[in-house]
Amino acid sequence: MTPRRRATLRDIAAALDLSVNTVSRALAGKDAVSAETRERVRAEADRLGYVPNTMARSLVLQNAMTIGLVITNPSNPFYTRLISAIEERGRVHGYSLMLMVTEDSVDNERRVVEELMRWGVDGVLAVPVQDGAEHWDRLRKSGVPVVLLNRDLPGLDTDLVGVDYRDSARRATGLLVDGGARDLYLLEEDLDISPVAERIRGFRAVLDERGIAVGADRIIRVPTRRREASSQPWDPVDSYAIGRELAGRVGPGSAVLAGNDYFALGLYRAFTEHGLRIPRDVAVAGHGDHPFAAYLGPPLTTVRLPAARVGATGVDRLLERMAGEGAPETTLFPAELIVRESATGTEAG
Template identity: 85%
Template sequence: MTPRRRATLRDIAAALDLSVNTVSRALAGKDAVSEETRERVRAEADRLGYVPNTMARSLVLQNAMTIGLVITNPSNPFYARLISAIEARGRVHGYSLMLMVTEDSADNERRVAEELMRWGVDGVLAVPIQHGTDHWERLEKSGTPVVLVNRDLPGLDADLVGVDYRDSARRATELLVASGARDLYLMEEDLDISPVAERVRGFEEVLDEHGIAVGYDHLIRVPTRRREASSQPWDPIDAYEIGRDLAQRIRPGSAVLAGNDYFALGLYRAFTEQGLRIPDDVAIVGHGDHPFAAYLAPPLTTVRLPAAEVGATAVDRLLERMAMESTVEPGVHGRTLLPAEVVVRASTREVP
């Protein structure tokens, strides 16, 4: 079967005995075209199934009306919400979204940057793997502004929009200290990225300010799963296995701050199997406020991350850079870190 040819402006013009220019102006809502002609053109366009050729228009205007989004893993609940927010915000301004996934692979990230350059997107929002800047610098030199999202990349002269993870860890740790915990643990993914480093920093700062010692075994690293293609980046089984050993040595009245709710989920099972009561024997705080957090027994105290706000703010920042990129001086790019919210539930003890 011969595929049906796509209808063009010329087809509409021929059917109505009008010029192509008149048809184009009518569909674009331009002046100097009567309402009667506009209605005739629209009706004929509907009859023929005419769809504007966005790629051809982009070549003429040198504007693809497309934003590239580079993320590490779409199954991460934070990034799933982020993608939705970015797509919605971009759509408001007439931009489509080109999603690229790196799975935290340096090779994938370099390939993705080259592809975005070839496609000629108008701007790029990137969650970087945080190893190497050359490919992002080439993209910027080609005239495509880059805004970093959620992860910093020292050495790259670009804006950053993300979460204030240091502050979120500080406030969560302050809550645990205020509730009486003096033996505190931090469980984090074994991945060298800025969100993890900032949470460790916030945790240690609070304990130091309160004169609470942090032993070498109080910073617990969980092997990363993020380099497993198309996988859920975290699995409760990892924290569960570590939690079973931790339950044997943890002291009553202790507390664990987990870098994500999946780790907290694994700890729940490990601790309860060992007869530890949450929060009486050990308090737990997570990160992410995933849907299951409120339905655990007891409901999990956790940090609610502003994914939608990060996405919308990142799009706005990118649009600003796209509008003024030629006038931006090196080194004047800014950092916007949005606050998270500590959602207090029953997995932590009451503050006296």
């Protein structure tokens, strides 16, 4: 079957014996066209299945009305919420969203930046791989504003909107220490990215302040699967294997803070199989407040990340830069500590 040709303004004009200019003004709701003519034009447009050519309009107006969004992996629940917030906020201002995924590969990121330049997007929101800023700087110097989300690039003179991960780790670690923990572990990703570095700093800061030794073996880096497959940012099997080894070392007065709730999920199974009780024998806390966190046994104490707030603010900041307003600034939002039974033995939030 031959594909049906896309209906144009000329098709509508020919069917109604009107000029293309009149049809265009009628569809745009211009006052110079009578209500009767506008109604006839709209009815014929519906009959023909006419859809405005946004790309052609962009060429005329030199404005794509499109925001590029570059993220590392859409299956991360944080980024799922981030995407929704950005799309919603952009739509309010008449902007469409072009989503690009890098899988934490700098080669993919460079290719994505080139594609965004070719498409002529109006601005870009990006979660960078954090392996070089030259391609981002080239995009910015071409006249396309860039606002970074969740991860910093110190070599790039642009805005950053994200989460205060140092504070989130401080608060979670402080809760564990206040509950009596003195033998603490931190499970983190093996990626060299700013959220991980900031959580490690927050964890260390609390223990230093409380006079608790932090040995090198207390900060454990968990292999990430994102370099191998795009289907899942983390896999509980990695932390499960680590948890089985930890189970022989931990006991009353021990606690583990996980950099994400998937790591905590693996720990739960390993500790339970070893006969350890959470939190009586070992307290556990996570990061992310993923949907399953409240339904674990016991419910998981975790940190709820302000993904929607980061996304909406990122769009607002980008629109300001697209309008030539303001100077680059950094905005880090606090996370919310959700206290449940895994860290205290009582439900508190």
